Amino acid sequence: MLEIKDLCVSYGAIEAVKGISLTVNDGEIVSLIGANGAGKTTTLHTITGLVPAKSGSIVYDGHDLLKTHANKIVTLGMAHVPEGRHVFTRMTVQENLEMGAFSLKDQSGLGKDLEMVFDYFPRLKERRRQLAGTLSGGEQQMVAMGRALMSHPKTILMDEPSMGLSPLLVKEIFNIIVTLRKEGITVLLVEQNAKMALSIADRAYVLETGRITMEGKASDLLHDEKVRKAYLGA
């Protein structure tokens, strides 16, 4: 379980996150929606230690993440698929995936894990020897997700997986997120595509300029008048 309490994050004088609290229970898909600049990515970055918090607490399975070195967080079973994919462009697809397993002490299951990722994303198998930088955006998103899976995560943080992808690919990616949950993986999903996010999430939080303004069951928010007007364009 991931529990965030009264989290504040600043970049210099600019307060990006102003005291948010949220919970992600095991096995849930929880979505964090909101406009550009609302603080969604900052929240994820703070969870995995890429950005320091100013105050508040983040506890994951009993571990205080704010006191955990950023490079140790993946060993607690938390993977982060960052916004903009951040694949290693000058490495091959397979090398990228192997980097995902970097934190595992036992590297003997590497071959089996690769096959598992290729089952999710058959296209990556064809392209395993290709440099990741030469892939399309959708394929890079698959690499980034596959790379996260290689670390045997219990929880995956996903930042804008639909960004820049065709509607067909977005559907494919979201189907896989649903499958991952069925496999027992907890997902915290940050999305600007609120409609897609709410359609697969169990619960959701709406973030506005650093504060949580609404929360509840995703299906309720999907039909909420204010959410529909602000985020669903209807």
Added chain:
Amino acid sequence: MTDQIIMFISQLFSGLKIGSVYALVALGYTMVYGIIRLINFAHGDFIMVGAYVLMLTIPAIVAAGLPAWVAIVPAVLVCVAVGIIVEKAAYKPVREKGNSMTALITAIAMSLLLENGAQAIFGADFQTVPTIFHLPSIAFGKLKLPGDTLLTIVLGLIIMIGLQLFVKFTKQGKAMRAVSEDKEAAVLMGINVNSTIALTFAIGSGLAAVASLMYCAAYPQVSPMMGAMLGLKAFVAAVLGGIGSIPGAMIGGIAIGLVESLTKAYIGTITGGVITSAFSDAIVFAILIVVLLVKPSGIMGKNEGEKV
């Protein structure tokens, strides 16, 4: 074989030898640049540090009945320590607080600190390093090649290939490539970025120590400023090859070595004495300017749109 051909081949080998030394030093520049986008101007001075360690430890090692080249062990240890200390004490704090310009100036400051520190301790004069190798020349017909020349070339080649394999296939090598490309993503993979950077400095400085052994075997003199010109030429080699690229540093180093050796030997004859061999350094830097004009990213470099 005519005498001219023999002379040409021995010049070629002498160029390969000094080129291997440049390549070893250029690798240090290029690896550090690759990982933190910093030109470590103090890197040339690591060679000087290594050379002084050789000068100081060889007599004791020989007295103990060991071959002189065993001094490479303390030289590597000291250079690695100096490299890591410079990174941790000077570059890391500046990197976290300042920008790339402050880091660059800090690197120049570190270079001056090492040079003047050496001068304060050892004085400004040249001092002699005891003979390192006692190798016989190897004769191919009338062509005689000094043993240390061949050794330098072979050793340089082995180290370069080994380094390339290390970076390509080992876990730590892959971590270095990951950090060099995307630090945030590397952290998310569980890579300790700071220790990976320290490892890069350690390898670069260790190579500088090997370079100082090979250099002192050929030119057995040390002085506080010896690393400045050597480092500058190796830097040119790294830029020529494409800074950030390991094969590029090797190619650049060998190319600079060959150009230097061949211009020294032939430029006087070719130009009828107008340009003398004293211009060989000028020619090396002229090459840098031409390369920067024609292909700014270097022979093996990638266009990244970001230049120092």
